[in-house]
Amino acid sequence: MSVPILEARGIHKRFDGRPVLNGVDLSVSKGEVVVVIGPSGCGKSTLLRCLNLLERPTEGEVLLDGRVISGPGEDANRVRQKIGMVFQRFNLFPHLTGVQNVALAPQRVLGLPTPEAEARARQLLEKVGVGARMAAHPQQMSGGEQQRVAIARALAMAPEIMLFDEPTSSLDPEWVGEVLKAMRALVDDGMTMVVVTHEMGFAREVAHRALFMDEGKVVEEGRLEEVLGAPRHERTRTFLRRILEREG
Ligand SMILES: Nc1ncnc2c1ncn2[C@@H]1O[C@H](COP(=O)(O)OP(=O)(O)OP(=O)(O)O)[C@@H](O)[C@H]1O
Numbered sequence: 001m002s003v004p005i006l007e008a009r010g011i012h013k014r015f016d017g018r019p020v021l022n023g024v025d026l027s028v029s030k031g032e033v034v035v036v037i038g039p040s041g042c043g044k045s046t047l048l049r050c051l052n053l054l055e056r057p058t059e060g061e062v063l064l065d066g067r068v069i070s071g072p073g074e075d076a077n078r079v080r081q082k083i084g085m086v087f088q089r090f091n092l093f094p095h096l097t098g099v100q101n102v103a104l105a106p107q108r109v110l111g112l113p114t115p116e117a118e119a120r121a122r123q124l125l126e127k128v129g130v131g132a133r134m135a136a137h138p139q140q141m142s143g144g145e146q147q148r149v150a151i152a153r154a155l156a157m158a159p160e161i162m163l164f165d166e167p168t169s170s171l172d173p174e175w176v177g178e179v180l181k182a183m184r185a186l187v188d189d190g191m192t193m194v195v196v197t198h199e200m201g202f203a204r205e206v207a208h209r210a211l212f213m214d215e216g217k218v219v220e221e222g223r224l225e226e227v228l229g230a231p232r233h234e235r236t237r238t239f240l241r242r243i244l245e246r247e248g
């Protein structure tokens with residue numbers, strides 16, 4: 001296979017000496033969709049945050065396109081242009097409309113003129129299915145609309161890879177479907193994605209590979225059906241039984 005787009009080698013993260021990631025290796029190829037599952041507190045969000053340098057790993061390296069990006073001299077903002085991230089909470093700017101939220105970084109960071117940045121923002125908002133709501137402010141939007149604006153905002157920087165941290169878990173159930181639909185469209189476009197989610201139906205549909213994390217480590221890895229069908233660890237079995245039961 002070609003050089004991975006994104007790679008983590010032996011990532012450790014400690015907060016005030018307390019270990020949260022205990023040696024995570026990960027390699028994501030172009031066009032691949034990797035789903036990460038695992039119990040609360042096992043380090044999923046911290047891993048994603050280390051991948052796009054919102055957190056600096058205590059040990060280990062993150063590589064983008066084969067180049068180490070986690071070194072001390074690296075410009076995290078430049079890295080984040082190439083690695084889009086969508087959070088559980090949307091973190092949109094409340095005083096800006098949908099279009100303005102999406103156009104902001106291309107204007108500020110890439111220096112795109114406003115009309116151009118906003119034209120592109122409108123295209124992206126159409127693409128994720130919120131074209132009709134683009135002039136609204138976040139508090140006038142449903143959770144599902146806000147989250148899709150957040151996805152469009154991440155896409156506006158034309159990232160090489162998108163990281164999703166439980167993008168539907170803070171939504172009312174009625175809004176989950178439309179956000180997953182927008183993500184599915186990205187998968188169909190061949191976007192490279194790392195997705196932390198417990199939406200197992202969605203994961204089954206899109207995941208090329210699944211990682212199961214526990215206590216700051218990847219404890220299972222493989223095709224999702226393999227991980228779901230024959231987990232090697234008791235903790236994985238217990239956890240999966242729980243989320244699959246909840247799914248009904
Ligand atoms: N900035 C921080 N400072 C100190 N501890 C932190 C910080 N961020 C996360 N932690 C701790 O690291 C551990 C892993 O947290 P993390 O958010 O990565 O877990 P998670 O797998 O995403 O959990 P969840 O499924 O609940 O989102 C937790 O014990 C958390 O309290």
Ligand SMILES: [Mg+2]
Nearest residue numbers: 044045046165
């Ligand atoms: Mg988390």
